[in-house]
Amino acid sequence: MSAEGPLAAAWEARFGEEVSSEETFGGLAVGVPPDLWLDALTFARDDLSCGFFDWLTGVDELDEGFAVVAHVYSLERAHHLLIRTRVPRDEPRLATATGIYRGAGWHERETFEMFGVVFEGHPDLKPLLLPEGFEGYPLRKEFVLAARVAKAWPGAKEPGESGGGAPSRRRVRPPGVPDEGAWGAAAEHRPARGAPEKRGPDA
Secondary structure (H helix, E strand, O other), X not given: OOOOHHHHHHHHHHHHHHOEEEEOOOOEEEEOOHHHHHHHHHHHHHOOOOOEEEEEEEEEOHHHOEEEEEEEEEOOOOEEEEEEEEEOOOOOEEEOOOOOOOOHHHHHHXXXXXXXXXXXXXXXXXXXXXXXXXXXXXXOOOOOOOOOOOOOOOOOOOOOOXXXXXXXXXXXXXXXXXXXXXXXXXXXXXXXXXXXXXXXXXX
């Protein structure tokens, strides 16, 4: 039996068929309905010794709604747990986990800002990262980034230039590339560099 076997059995014994579990690369992932979200986190902390809260985030699952996932860890037993639930897209609400894991507060604010999931009972649920007046939820899959208008660079474009449009430094041409004006018909009547200039009979 794998290390996650006893954990999966513990979840089944506590919640029965109301939860699902599967082994993942990093540990055990447990799915719970939204009304058991707080019970599941409390069980992980108190019964499974998962006192270390790592992170919480959201996942846009389109028509299926938004998944909310928390990762917790047991320092004593050295096992990982992913606990996840799903909230509907038209009304994404979930009870706050700040009463169980104080570290969840920052992550819930970020998830609220990026996905629009409301964590009911959060003591300070307000935008965390985006500027004031920002509209929309950037990590929702329907969100489209507006193209920025291209503007002229306000500063110097070359070393030694000022921002007022002073001429740039002289560019060194690669070997074999003639100076400006040395192309075309005019170049045919101009002697090559280093060649003696042809003079007429009256010179």
